[in-house]
Amino acid sequence: MSLLLLLFGFCLVVNANCYNYYGNSRQFEKVGKQIILSTQYGNTTYNAWKKANSKHSTNNTNVGDFRTQLRRSLENTPVFNNATFMQELIEERQTFLDKLNSGKFINDQRRLVDELLDTDYYEKTVHPRRDHNKPTRVNLSMSLYQILDVDEHMQSIKVNVWMVQEWYDEFLDWNPLDYGMINRTIVPYDQIWIPDTFLYNSEELEQKKTESLMNAQLTTGHWVNDSKGARVQLLFPAIYKMSCRMDVRWFPYDVQNCTFIISSWTHSKETIDYWPSLPSVNLQNMAKNDEWRVESFDFYRVEVPFSCCKQPWTMLYAHLIIRRKPLYYMINLVIPTSIITIVAVTGFFTPTSSSSERDEKLYDCYRYLGINTLLTMSVMMLMVCNQMPSTSTYVPLMSWYYIGIIFVIVVGTFLATIVLAIHGQKHYNEPIPDLIRKLIYNPFVEFFILSPPTSLLDLWTEFGVINERRHSMSLDPLLVQHLEPISFQTPGPQAFFGSISSRMGDMGGSYMYTARLATITRQYTQHTKMRERRKVQSQLNMDTSQARSVKKQKLQRRVCLEWEFLANVLDRILLTIFCGFTIGVFVILVGFDTFFSVPNSAAANRTIF
Numbered sequence: 001m002s003l004l005l006l007l008f009g010f011c012l013v014v015n016a017n018c019y020n021y022y023g024n025s026r027q028f029e030k031v032g033k034q035i036i037l038s039t040q041y042g043n044t045t046y047n048a049w050k051k052a053n054s055k056h057s058t059n060n061t062n063v064g065d066f067r068t069q070l071r072r073s074l075e076n077t078p079v080f081n082n083a084t085f086m087q088e089l090i091e092e093r094q095t096f097l098d099k100l101n102s103g104k105f106i107n108d109q110r111r112l113v114d115e116l117l118d119t120d121y122y123e124k125t126v127h128p129r130r131d132h133n134k135p136t137r138v139n140l141s142m143s144l145y146q147i148l149d150v151d152e153h154m155q156s157i158k159v160n161v162w163m164v165q166e167w168y169d170e171f172l173d174w175n176p177l178d179y180g181m182i183n184r185t186i187v188p189y190d191q192i193w194i195p196d197t198f199l200y201n202s203e204e205l206e207q208k209k210t211e212s213l214m215n216a217q218l219t220t221g222h223w224v225n226d227s228k229g230a231r232v233q234l235l236f237p238a239i240y241k242m243s244c245r246m247d248v249r250w251f252p253y254d255v256q257n258c259t260f261i262i263s264s265w266t267h268s269k270e271t272i273d274y275w276p277s278l279p280s281v282n283l284q285n286m287a288k289n290d291e292w293r294v295e296s297f298d299f300y301r302v303e304v305p306f307s308c309c310k311q312p313w314t315m316l317y318a319h320l321i322i323r324r325k326p327l328y329y330m331i332n333l334v335i336p337t338s339i340i341t342i343v344a345v346t347g348f349f350t351p352t353s354s355s356s357e358r359d360e361k362l363y364d365c366y367r368y369l370g371i372n373t374l375l376t377m378s379v380m381m382l383m384v385c386n387q388m389p390s391t392s393t394y395v396p397l398m399s400w401y402y403i404g405i406i407f408v409i410v411v412g413t414f415l416a417t418i419v420l421a422i423h424g425q426k427h428y429n430e431p432i433p434d435l436i437r438k439l440i441y442n443p444f445v446e447f448f449i450l451s452p453p454t455s456l457l458d459l460w461t462e463f464g465v466i467n468e469r470r471h472s473m474s475l476d477p478l479l480v481q482h483l484e485p486i487s488f489q490t491p492g493p494q495a496f497f498g499s500i501s502s503r504m505g506d507m508g509g510s511y512m513y514t515a516r517l518a519t520i521t522r523q524y525t526q527h528t529k530m531r532e533r534r535k536v537q538s539q540l541n542m543d544t545s546q547a548r549s550v551k552k553q554k555l556q557r558r559v560c561l562e563w564e565f566l567a568n569v570l571d572r573i574l575l576t577i578f579c580g581f582t583i584g585v586f587v588i589l590v591g592f593d594t595f596f597s598v599p600n601s602a603a604a605n606r607t608i609f
Helices: 002-025 039-055 063-076 083-101 108-116 327-348 361-387 397-428 434-440 443-448 454-462 468-473 477-481 493-503 510-540 544-590
Strands: 136-151 156-169 184-188 197-199 215-219 230-243 255-264 272-276 292-304 313-324
Touching: 108 184, 136 255, 136 292, 136 313, 230 255, 255 272, 272 292, 272 313, 327 361, 327 397, 327 544, 361 397, 397 544, 434 544, 454 544
Parallel strands: 136 272
Antiparallel strands: 136 156, 156 230, 184 215, 197 255, 215 230, 255 313, 292 313
């Protein structure tokens, strides 16, 4: 019994001596753990090493075989109770450790990783702070590589990003002097503590399908000496498909704000505190997108309280603001629609024959052109609707455009039917009212819209609707000068045109000369026919019955020409209005982003950090 007590006391003394020696000469300590050599291990190390070293050369020994032999030797070596020998053992052990650290048995990199990730002293599920009541600050940065898809109908976006998370682990620090001046190393991510960072609005609930986690970089904090431990960097690529509320009110000039909501799923601010490394996301490596242009991509830190916990959750909101490029929709949707509408409107309000008869217009133009145009508009509008989310809170800009175009086609078809009915009034031999005649025959209508035909002017003059002198006042001054002042008799063609040509020779420009000469020729012919018709009329007055028959025929002809002229004037006015409306809507839609500023209605709450 006394022998056992003596042996126990000797072991305690030897253990204390070994601990003091190694504590002074070499510090076998890491943050969060401390290696203490046992008495038995200290007594038996020397003989175990000698037995192992005698059988294996230190320069050619396999590390695994050497460790196995060393373990077996330690198990078979008896305990020594000589204090003098213990001192020698310590010196020999120091020599052994020096050889071990020199890289003859194992390199510094492997030894560093083995000791850092030793499961006896490091637990990856434990919060990486000595004081577990203090939170771990996680700095997060991100680089946008590519916008893969924007689905407006499903209200989602798919992007390829590169993520970087940084924090300090106080249990993974080391002294580079003990490991061959290694300041940085790489370890597997699943063997250390990492934050459970999660994208809250992700459509994929399994992170393995979105994030490709690989390794983590460890950088020692020994040189900084800030007591924060080793700096851990977790870098990985990710493909996120997340929900994004799409506002297509101004489609195709819409601006979308897709927000990344990033935070821990289980740790509040009390444990993990998220901060952005930079205020903006890196866009330098981004692949160009043909449909969308990135306006900005900024981080905002927000503390969100939840009813479950006292401490709030730290959320990082990354607002990706993108603007649509409208060129594709202008070329493939807007321009063809506008051209089809103008062609349809032109077909509605132009006569279908050279004689101004409209018998074929109802069956040809209305049935085929109008209906086909409406069907074309409906198909194009359906193509646009398939890309937009189903909403009843607002009408998108493109939908307003197609509604306006369909309105033009429908109203144009209706008004063309009314014009056709007006044109058909000529068969009833009822003259148009005087008020309407004054509206369609005035200098403004004649100059800007349509001039009445010569035959109608002759009939109006003959029936006294318009004054002959007033009509003559509209003649060219050169023609008026050659008329007789009393009878307004025109001179002979040879003498008249010879004199006119000589007086127009000093006009500048051949175009002006030709145009004025053509106008004078037309007016001369019209005035000559009028004078001849007056002579014929005076001869017919001698025969009353024949005069009445001719006058009735002329009256019927005048009524037909008046209703045709009214229909043509309405056609020209409606054609101008509808074409102008279509072109105006087209110009506004093409230059919408120039004329107006599209607001971003998806702005989120922002906190300045």
